[in-house]
Amino acid sequence: MFTSIGLRTVLRSSCCVLRESSAVSSALSVKPLLTGPSVSRVAGSFAIPPPVRHYARVAKKKKTGPESQLSDLPPTLLKKDYAAVPLAQTTDDVVKRLLSLELASHSEKLQLKTEQLIGKVQRDESDRHSVEVQVAILTTRIRNLQEHLQKHHKDKANKRRMLMAIDRRKKLLKNLRLVRYDAFENVCEQLGITYTFPPEYYRRATRRWLAKKAFCIKVFKAVQKQKAEQKLKMKQGLSSTGTQVAESKATEMK
Template sequence: MLLNIARRTALRCSVGVLRESAQPACSSALLSGHKVSSAPARHYARTAKKKVQGPESQLSDLSPAMLKLDYDAVPLAQTTDDVVKRLLSLELASHSEKLALKKEQLIAKVQRDESDRSSVEVQVAILTARIRNLQEHLLKHHKDKANKRRMLMAIDKRKKLLKNLRLERYDAFENVCEQLGITYTFPPEYYRRATRRWLAKKAFCIKVFQEVQKQKAEQKLKLKQSAEAAETQTASQ
């Protein structure tokens, strides 16, 4: 018993001495400006984050050597030196200038003649270029509510134009969808917001219909049995 008490007191004294001896070393290290760390620092190499690539842009097929829309039909722009041609090309063009050229390319695919600028097919081509541009913008800026609203309005307008074109001229409708790469989906025949009251009413109506059908089946079975019984009675007589 006395031996155990003596050992414990000796251990406590040794721990106190070690703490007192470690304090001046730490204070001297802090005064000299060196950082004191309990464990050695380990610096591991971090893997590079892979960038998530979105769908291909509609402007990716435009060559940088192509001239801008305003200078494409000017013959002098074809014979100028390389510096001026580079200034007039799409290499240094803005996004709006590239989008205008892409819009003209889509219009040229579906327009009826060279002077056609207001037909349903041309309106669908213009809306398609605008919708795809807004979709690419919203992939980068998904919180832009104003442009999201503009995109949804343009989609609704294009749906109405395609619906009317499909009813009036089906061959032109098929050509527009094929040339512009549009997939037309039919709208639902009936749509109603599913509230809890409406769902409860619908379930109750279904239950009532099933009960009525069950009663009708029982009545038909009784009539059939009574008819068979009458036939057997007449046959026995």
């Protein structure tokens, strides 16, 4: 009797173990239909979510600034110091690359650009100090500083240098326009400069300024009135003295 009861309890426990193992295997084999972070049903285990890839995000476009004044210089052009050397034209390709603008610095390119602008406006080959040449040099400097300030807009020192160069160029162009108008037009055309006239003087009319102006006009009129009276007295005195002299001469004749 006791042996039959023991066999029954062993069979029942083995059936329960088989049921639990089948449930665990079915839980592991079933794949979740929804994507995203999820935790498995087995105690003590964690399923890592797949990485999220943002395929729908639009690629950022690079900001393209205005075209530089040095962009028209070809990279095969020789530097200023080697342009007049005949041996530099027949050298090896590697040496030509070293002597050309392909591996040149920004200052060397700027120097060559300055020489190009000077060649457009100079009076003769030996002209280096005329007003036209000074305007060309200032134009290259101003455009270079404008390109620099577009990238570094907080550079106050270079901004001040640019404004000083602009004022200097305005004075030179103003004087050139008054003295030689044909040269002024040629410089503006060759260098691409648009000359604008300075604005007319304008002062805000305040009450104090209006009262001061009215007082000045009143004083000016009073002074003019006094001068007119003095002139009239002088004329009357001269006329009276003239009549007295004439009367004295007439009495002497008698």
